[in-house]
Structures are given as C-alpha cells and as structure tokens.
Amino acid sequence: AQSVTQLGSHVSVSEGALVLLRCNYSSSVPPYLFWYVQYPNQGLQLLLKYTSAATLVKGINGFEAEFKKSETSFHLTKPSAHMSDAAEYFCAVSGPNDYKLSFGAGTTVTVRA
C-alpha cells in the first residue's frame, strides 16, 4: 500500500519568495508521485508527476519537484511566489500498476503582497 504525508497544513509566503511544500511517501513498490493544485471552488489540476524517469520533474506554472528515494521525499518548490499561486496543494501517490491515487491532507498556500 502507498501513502503520503504532507508536512504543514498551511504555508504563508511573501510574493517573490521561495515556495516549499513538503511531501514524504511510503510505498512498498516503486512509486508514481504527483502534485495537484486546487483553486477555490475548482477541481484538481495536475502540476507535475514523477513516474521513474528523471528525478527532477518540472511542471506547470514554474513549479518543480525532486524525487529523493533516500529521503522518501517529493517536495514541491517554486523559486518566486505569485499571488496567483494561492491555492491548496495535494501530494498523491500510486503504484506503477495501481489504479488509484492516495492523497495527502493538503497544504494551503497563502501569498502575502
């Protein structure tokens, strides 16, 4: 079985500052890892995914994440926050032959002007 833990339910950053959202995974098989973003009253939009290719994954809107097997982590970063990055972010995991995603509890990002 796979699971993820997101550290920090709420992150507040200044506009232009680094955004760092933490995700650690637990998996008995090589994992597929995902970050999704949810804007208020909207669905889930895929930001990026790791599926056993390059360990540094670049996604949309300037986000990237690095898969670190030794640390069982898949942290999401963005060098410079924009006001439009205010949203809830979910880390998720599945197995390579798994048909479902297991989500973390989510991290709400607020961006201060």
Place this chain on the structure above:
Amino acid sequence: EPEVTQTPSHQVTQMGQEVILRCVPISNHLYFYWYRQILGQKVEFLVSFYNNEISEKSEIFDDQFSVERPDGSNFTLKIRSTKLEDSAMYFCASSAWTGREFFGPGTRLTVL
C-alpha cells in the same frame, strides 16, 4: 486539451433520497474513478472501473453506492439513500493508463 465534465455542479437533496452524479470521461480513456472530498478533509478514493466492472473500491464504497457506464460515454455514481455524512465534493476522473488521471471539476453534494 480534452476535459472530464461533471453534472450537476451542485446537487442539494434530502436525507434518504437517491442521487445520481454524472460524468463524461475523456473519450479514449479506459479507466474511470470516483473520489470524494469532505469539506476540509483530504481527497479520498471511492472506486475504480475498468472493462465494465469495478476494479477496486474503498471501504467507503458500501452497498449504498453503485457505479455504471450506461451508454459508453457517461459514467455515473449513484447513492441509493443519502446520509448527512455523504455531503462532499465528488470528483470523477479518467485515464488512458495508470499514472495519469484527469479530474473533472466536481459535483458538490449537499444532503439536508
């Protein structure tokens, strides 16, 4: 980019009533899913569907729930007798293969 669509966007129902939530997955996708998100909580897997049958379901997906692909394009979730605790956002998703699910915008179900 193709999209998963869901109707209605918001459904209000009385406790004990049956509801059907509808989804139109992306046309060439083979795998279909329902997830739900109770307000303030994490997104939870309900059920996956492949080749016209349930491939996996969670403990949440009890006998009150059922899924169907009635006509080759729609994918529905039925809740037979709604409870207050069924109030949530329900997301449909589809994928052509494992590891890339596209999510719909969700249906907010409110049970009174």
